[in-house]
Amino acid sequence: IVAGEGQALGVPMSFGGPYLGFFATQEKFMRQMPGRLVGATLDREGRTGYVLTLATREQHIRREKATSNICTSQALIALIATIYMETLGKTGLREVALQNLRKAAFAKERLARVRGCSLRFSGPTFNEFVVQVKRRPADLLKGLLRKQIIGGLDLGQFYPELKDCLLVCVTEQNSREEIEALAKAMGGGR
Incomplete structure (x- = not known):
């Protein structure tokens, strides 16, 4: 099924x-x-x-x-x-999937270098992954929204054990520049 x-x-x-x-x-x-x-x-x-x-x-x-x-x-x-x-x-659908994988890998690598952020899980992902943050997620997301950036989903709303985590999604619709802007807005590189 x-x-x-x-x-x-x-x-x-x-x-x-x-x-x-x-x-x-x-x-x-x-x-x-x-x-x-x-x-x-x-x-x-x-x-x-x-x-x-x-x-x-x-x-x-x-x-x-x-x-x-x-x-x-x-x-x-x-x-x-x-x-x-x-x-x-067929080839276009495959290319979209590969873009999702590549951009998510880039975002994971970039966000892992941001001070106060780390990847919560180490397993394979497609285009969503969990980022652990030092700041309160709700405050971080509000600050990102003020910069017109949708920063992810506060997982603590649904999973108390992930109260300091965001679910971040990257798709073929996101540019490298947008991913860089997210990383910069979340605190800059280490």
């Missing part, structure tokens, strides 16, 4: 939604899945198309009696993600 968040696939932030998720599983589990299933098919000319499958599911034929499979259609959001991925293609 695989599940994930699809917001990063070209879907704008939109003040918290709507977004899309994805869910895939083996065929033997598909009748136990909530929501709608999309399958590939061929049209009359032999072109690939994607359609809703298993139309006998209760949300389509017995809506008034359905208990768990009623869900909103995120077809427009899924279309946005599809266009984004199709525009990038």
Whole structure:
């Protein structure tokens, strides 16, 4: 079973939604899945198309009696993600992922040199990582916002054991200059 968040696939932030998720599983589990299933098919000319499958599911034929499979259609959001991925293609999608990795590695290296900051965990990361800070995270984030920098998420709000930590995210949308500005605003290099 695989599940994930699809917001990063070209879907704008939109003040918290709507977004899309994805869910895939083996065929033997598909009748136990909530929501709608999309399958590939061929049209009359032999072109690939994607359609809703298993139309006998209760949300389509017995809506008034359905208990768990009623869900909103995120077809427009899924279309946005599809266009984004199709525009990038396989090599473009790979390049975006590599940019995320490279920029996050640069940000980690740069922030680790900032006085009062250290990397909280040493394991591999994709584009998010945790930075431990000496200053109170809420105060640090307010100061960064005054400089028009979104500095991360105060993890102490959710995990008391990480009360002095920020979750920092870097994507292909961030320039090296922005990463440098974040490091400088967080206290300058050692």
